[in-house]
Amino acid sequence: MPAGCDSDSADWPDCINDECASGNCNLPGLDGVVGYCTRDCIRDDFCEGAADGPYGTSYVCETDGINGVCAPGSGQRCDGPGNGACADESEVCVFQLVFAADATYGATCQPPHPDGLPGGSQCDSDAGLVCANSNCLLGGCREFCDPDAETNPCSDAEQCYNNFPLSSDGSIALDMCLPKYCESDSECPGDMICNIALDFAGDPFIVGFCAFPSTDPNAAGPGERCNDDTNPCDVVCLGEGDTSYCAHMCDDDSDCVNGTCSIINFGIDNEGNSAPSQLCVPATGSGRTCGNNADCAPDGDIPQEACEYVVRGQVTNGRPEGEQYAEGRCAAIPANAVAIGESCDANNPCQSEGLCLTAGGQSFCSATCSATADCPAGFACGGLQLTQELTAGVCVEDGGSLAMCAADADCPNAGEYCAYNVLPSPDGLVLEQICRAGREGGAAPGAECAQNSGCRSRICEARSTIIGEPGYCLGACTADEQCSEDGTITCEEFRLSLGNDPEDPADDLMGGFCVPGGLCDSCNDLGTAPCGGGFVCSRVRFDRQGQDDLFGGACLPSCAGPDGECPAGHTCGQALDDDGQAIEGRFACLPDAPNDTCARARPRF
DSSP: OOTTOSTTSTTTTHHHHTTSTTSOEEOOTTTOSSOEEOOBOSSGGGGOSOOOBTTBSOEEEEESSSSEEEEESOOOBOSGGGTTOOSSTTOEEEEEEOOOSSOSEEEEEEOOOTTOBOTTOBOBGGGTBOBTTSOEETTEEOOBOOTTSSSOSOOTTEEEEEEEEOSTTSOSEEEEEEEOBOSSGGGSSTTOEEEEEEOTTOOSOEEEEEEOOOOOTTOBOTTSOOBTTTBOBSSEEESOGGGOEEEOBOSSGGGOSSEEEEEEEEEOSTTSOEEEEEEEEEOOSOOOBOSSGGGGOOBTTBOOEEEEEEEEEEEETTEEEEEEEEEEEEEEOOTTOBOTTSOOBTTBOBSSTTOEEEETTEEEEOOBOSSGGGSOTTEEEEEEEEETTEEEEEEEEOSSOOOBOSSGGGOSSTTEEEEEEEEOOTTSOEEEEEEEEOOTTOBOTTOEESSGGGBTTSOEEOOOSSTTOOEEEOOEESSGGGTOSSSSEEEEEEEEEOOSOTTOGGGSEEEEEEEEOOTTOEEOSSSSSOOOTTOEEEEEEEOOTTSOOEEEEEEEOBOSSTTOOOOTTEEEEEEEOTTSOEEEEEEEEEESSHHHHOGGGSOOO
């Protein structure tokens, strides 16, 4: 092959084809290194007169009668029911463009690659380890097989995989011997290790598979410092600089030497999707269970340590089983560690491993927490997404006194507002209320507003579906008297977060906000737009000429039973929920002409 002519070359494959008088150089198998010149054909006699090259002089035409190509050897089909076997034992089963009636691609019996290794052997073309059948895949020489056969050519470390996709779009799929799945090194035979790869079927998971260790003499071992260019890992190098380390597969802590088994999420595409894998990560220090740094105080011979997170759970064949959870463990504080809130990088690590966070383009050290009280002054406990499915508490710098509160009046500093802080916990989300710095000059909860900047809480909630009508400032509360003295603004429950059971509203996380009462304010039963001031939320039908009717929720005066008194233009009736079902025991003054008198609640579609 000409120097610089490979699949990364801009001239590929023309640069190799130029070597052949026919303009057609074929590299056999999946990773052919030594190729041969060939030609198109429709009969075997087209292939006569072959030169004595690396694959002999006997060539046959692989053709469907219309298209074809000359290939060395007997041409016996050996994929599928052929189970990778050749009648001539001097031949091997090689991936081939066959132009057969059943498929364009398959495998045929051909002479082996010169000095090639048998199926199941370790291969690495850069290290001179090539396969006899030129099918090096996932570090091993892979043979074709038949999943329905009683026996197959697969080694003890392999399984016969049905329809393995050999093309990115899945249009080419053949039965092949592929590595067995594993969860740790102990599940693989001999000196093989448990490596990771995207699921063989193309599903969005990362699986462990039995593989040969690296042939690189400079390869780093489990837990050792690594660099992908100079000291590569058998599995994966995590971290950077002095914090880099080689991670390896595990099922629990017993599979790790001087480490702990944790779930790590890896990006698997350009769309932000990720998949979990269980890997051994370095573990230093006492390993005491902790929730925050205070739990890692000196104790006897144990020096001061810092609390760090490991992600626990079970992942089998790349598929998460059950709930994942964050576990705090006390670990040794690294050399040159910087304190919480200070800038951090590879040379200035945080006291807690993995908690160098980035916000607004700046990196800073954080710490574990389960409540704001666990954090130093000036820091609130917030949520950090450790995996796609798991959030844990970390300390984040925050304005305000962060004092506990029930309403704005409880905050010690002028201009502060009482805010809900939703935090993760092993038992689900929990709620705390803390004083945060508010918008200077912003209005109090329940007051009229035109935009977020007009509110102390920086949240202006809509009251009407008509664009441009004023809303009200959102603010936390636990009782009506915290909102107004005359009852025109009341404390109503909002749904802050869905619970674990979407079918059970009682499992949702709720919090009170001050809500002004207003006739025909827009509302719903979802817990995101309740009525205040004693008004009742009911579904209302709005007419649209020549089109289907619209239905929207409106805040209406309550009334006492079907015969209850209502303002002019309204009739007392049973209130309806969002689905149009009557709400037992709840009556509202329904507008007789909602399009005219209650347009503020008419949906905008």
